[in-house]
Amino acid sequence: MGSWREKGRFPDRVVSRFSLYLRYLKQVGQEGVYLVTSSQIAQALHLTAPQVRRDLSYLGQFGLAGVGYNVKKLASTLEKVLGLNKEWPVVLVGAGNLGAALFSYSGFRRRGFKIVAIFDKDPKKAGTRWANVAILDIDRLPETIKQKDVKIGVIAVPQYAAQEVADRLVGSGVKAILNFSPCKIEVPDDVKLQDVDVTTELETLSWFLSQ
Amino acid sequence: MGSWREKGRFPDRVVSRFSLYLRYLKQVGQEGVYLVTSSQIAQALHLTAPQVRRDLSYLGQFGLAGVGYNVKKLASTLEKVLGLNKEWPVVLVGAGNLGAALFSYSGFRRRGFKIVAIFDKDPKKAGTRWANVAILDIDRLPETIKQKDVKIGVIAVPQYAAQEVADRLVGSGVKAILNFSPCKIEVPDDVKLQDVDVTTELETLSWFLSQ
């Protein structure tokens, strides 16, 4: 069991709920709320109160028995645990519609993820800019990644190009990849891969409707 | 326990793997492969062979012992189970960058999801078209949904508008929602909600890198 406290290694499931908790806490914090209970959090996020308490207990003893959790304190702990107390430079590969959507999504920036360069292999796009971020030819990936010490790459290219892009990202030192293309890509064990698979989500809906 | 066979109610986890299996089978099928084993599937999708067999056994007896699974037959069964043997009309709400990305994503169409109308509340967009699909004012949601018997809605609007859009979709008869906005929305129990939460995925990466 439990070397998670020391090593900071919680299950992925718990980590993604941490992210939801943090979002909720920031929201209510902005509304001036000082304390929240596990049941309030649970209700807002469609979870159960014991689950919220169990999750938060991974962080140590935080709550005030009989009272609840201090919103600001809990939020700042979650930020630290999630590594959001710093800015993460991110490279975005693929300057199509999806790339544009991700680039323009302000939540990215607000949470400390800063797209420092965009890559595309279309020569017509390379050399232009979105806002003040340059779109570069994919061949310039390694230098940028090394120069800006980028650890996170986002893949927003068509399926057939995804594996090659992943290889280049990994080869240049990226350690975490968010993949939007609908295929399994191979990465070494020390690289964290997160897939966003829209087709699968839709097919789950289709299955549900077919019951 | 086990009325899943009769009722077609497998766990969500299994269903989303069904979707991955189907994608894999279509791919190798196109390459002319006739038979696959559970370990081949497992390897391609980063799963284990017993898990693949267990999942597929939910569908009944399919494999040929000593040989493997018939690619075409298994694929067509999965299609039926997932409800992909028909075309699903879908409405897309939000004609911003994300909406454009989703609209232009061909995988959508290829798998039987057809966007029949796009809605936006920007009067400058309403009245125009993308390809041959009309962008309409959000007020025309109910008539379109009823007329075309739409059961699936995709929410690609900013956070602040998401709940209202969901309410309108549900109110017009939509029974399944794919939500891209980074907030929890409330829907009745008989409506299936699937969230795509990019921020949470990114924050999981950030957590991983902070270990």
Place this chain on the structure above:
DNA sequence: AACTGTGAATCTATTCACAGCT
């Protein structure tokens, strides 16, 4: 009085291991 933190219980998912089929 109200809520946290957590052992114990339960429920769910995955893996093992092998009988049975081709």
Place this chain on the structure above:
DNA sequence: AGCTGTGAATAGATTCACAGTT
């Protein structure tokens, strides 16, 4: 000989229930 299908075993996640704290 090789692979499926599945009971039994294990691992993992969630919930219960309550002692302990403010």
